[in-house]
Amino acid sequence: MANSKTLGESLRRHGVTRRGFLKFCSATASLMALPPTMVPAIAAALERAKRPSVIWLSFQECTGCTESLTRSHAPTVESLIFDHVSLDYHHTLQVASGEAAEAAREAAMHENQGGYLLVVDGSIPLADPGYSTIAGISNVDMLRETAAGAAAIIAVGTCAAFGGLPKADPNPTGAVPVSEIIRDKPIVNVSGCPPIPVVITGVLAHFLTFGALPELDRYGRPMVFYGQSIHDRCYRRPFYDKGLFAETFDDEGARKGWCLYKMGCKGPMTYNACATAKWNNGTGWPVEAGHGCLGCSEPDFWDAGGFYNALSIPTSDVTGTVVTGAVAGAALGAAAALLNRGTQGEAREKHATVTVDDLEKGV
Ligand code: SF4
Structure with a gap:
């Protein structure tokens, strides 16, 4: 898998200039409500970060979450991050199909044990696991198997975060969110129908920069994006x-x-x-x-x-x-x-601002 390259190397190889990269770091700091003084640290951390392996599983969903992400145009904050992660498995976006697709998921799990990010969109049917299967594997079994070696899970969209439309009364499939199946992994809920692309990538950028998920609200959502109404x-x-x-x-x-x-x-x-x-x-x-x-x-x-x-x-x-x-x-x-x-304390409300020229001088 593509983890041998750093994010910085990958960005340069794809023609992203230093100025463009610093602009991205500045926007990321602003998105995460971090002070401008954090921008050099973000730049250094992202430059060194190994391209993370990402496995994306889609269960009971409408593909709106993926559509939301892919509707963005380069060179946006979201494309900068998402074009340079190692997206090793994604039903909708990957070229491989059938056995080759499943082999890619298994290889990514095996080669990055404990270190890959698992992104999930869609809810999981429990009334009858046969309601939704991929390669003959029920959603609940695939989630458990793939989550076991993940460093963290990002539940993208309201279906994965809270059950969403499939869970609406009378909930014929017995739909549940990711957090009702997986209890032993860090989970961040990026809710929305669909969620905002920069919020998805903001969470990824936070994980790459600090090696941890951001502060969460009582629903497991990042306070920095969901802290205010x-x-x-x-x-x-x-x-x-x-x-x-x-x-x-x-x-x-x-x-x-x-x-x-x-x-x-x-x-x-x-x-x-x-x-x-x-x-x-x-x-x-x-x-x-x-x-x-x-x-x-x-x-x-x-x-x-x-x-x-x-x-x-x-x-x-x-x-x-x-x-x-x-x-x-x-x-x-x-x-x-x-x-x-909740108990997470006050939301950080001040958004940082810093110019690219400032950064080029200081970083
Ligand atoms: S100010 Fe009015 S339009 Fe805006 S969010 Fe509040 S209720 Fe809605």
Whole structure:
């Protein structure tokens, strides 16, 4: 397998310039909310890092997670990392098929015992293991076998992280997330339907740089990306605070870009980096396109449904006062924020900034 080369060597061989590499390191530091002083350390660590062997298993899923990653265009942060890992097994992307494909998975496991990363998308059916098989092996058996020698597991997408759509009521396949099968390995959940590509690669970059997974929230998600709600980072928030809401998709409020809370936006209850990392190479995200957040990175988001119903159930704030509408949303959001932090401490909220010229001088 390709572990003999370092990431730095691989990047150079593919024509990535020093400037481009430092730009990537700066963006990575910013993504991980690390101070600019960490950029030289990130550059040095990534330069030396062996190309990690990655085995990617897809179970009950729609291929949306892989689509999300491959829709990115070079030279983005995600392509820089993902083009240079040793992706030794991936149903959708690999050239090999049949016995050759399975031989590649077994070789990667054997040659990198204890050192490879296992990425999983999709949930695992337990009602009958025969519901989903690969090369005649049930998903649950393949997961157990492949996880045994992995250094860590990244559960990509809401299906792998929480069960997702396959687990929605009445859950006919008995779908479960990775964490209900594997209990003895570090697991990081990168939820979202699909997840944001730079979040996937940000976790990989963190692992390569520090040799460990990032700090996680109570749902096993990286705090640096999931530590704040969509609502807290939404550019429409000033309209929410002023009580200015769109009521339909084509009213005056919608045309003026007012808050989408009354149209069912789940931003106050949803933790993800969509508002800052954005989608499609940073060009936009659902709320910017005029549609409320569906809450796809939260557990059981599908069963929660009500995508177009406002979070306006009368409720009580912390003092016991009955509140309604937008005020209830704020209370729910604040309560969810406290819960999300769990025992992991405060989210690091300041994003570092540093110029490439600074780096070229200092690194
Ligand atoms: S409710 Fe939705 S649209 Fe309104 S500020 Fe919050 S996240 Fe943005």
